Amino acid sequence: MDLADLPSCRACALSETRQRVVVGSGPAASGLLVVGEAPGRHEDEGGEPFVGRSGQLLVRLISEELGLVRAQYFITNAVKCRPPHNRTPRVSEVASCRPWLETQIVALRPRWLLAVGNVAARAVFGFDDGISRTHGLVAHWGDVPGVATYHPAAALRGGPNVVDVMRADLRALRSLGI
Numbered sequence: 001m002d003l004a005d006l007p008s009c010r011a012c013a014l015s016e017t018r019q020r021v022v023v024g025s026g027p028a029a030s031g032l033l034v035v036g037e038a039p040g041r042h043e044d045e046g047g048e049p050f051v052g053r054s055g056q057l058l059v060r061l062i063s064e065e066l067g068l069v070r071a072q073y074f075i076t077n078a079v080k081c082r083p084p085h086n087r088t089p090r091v092s093e094v095a096s097c098r099p100w101l102e103t104q105i106v107a108l109r110p111r112w113l114l115a116v117g118n119v120a121a122r123a124v125f126g127f128d129d130g131i132s133r134t135h136g137l138v139a140h141w142g143d144v145p146g147v148a149t150y151h152p153a154a155a156l157r158g159g160p161n162v163v164d165v166m167r168a169d170l171r172a173l174r175s176l177g178i
Helices: 003-008 041-046 053-066 091-108 118-125 152-158 160-174
Strands: 032-036 074-077 112-116 138-141 144-149
Touching (some): 032 091, 053 152, 053 160, 074 091, 112 160
Parallel strands (some): 032 074
């Protein structure tokens, strides 16, 4: 697949309701690839992933726990188009986007992966269990190690306890050599 074709993708019904495909942003030569679930309203409008409150929290935690500023890593989503009303992406939608995600991972050649939320953890690492059972575990996509953690939206709803868990998960990722 050619990533240049991604903005015109029509592989699933989400292409009918999106404003734009949210490809991702960040330096191609970064060591860390962060994969979220799907774009929200602000991301669909602006074309950049994680620009709302959730993104601000994620960027702050990565900075504090990994010592990386936003310009040092690439962020994308498992699903590239916004599901209506920000619903969780369907399995079929994740499957439709999977070749794009795989193409991105191969092209970006990250040294580490961070999957944020259930959908991303399943798409990247193939987990069957939910994030409450898989967060913080070292997993691999091929030979690329990484960790899954809660989506920052869960932390915004769940408060400091979820933030503390996310911090611990990021420290597990840091232990891989970031």
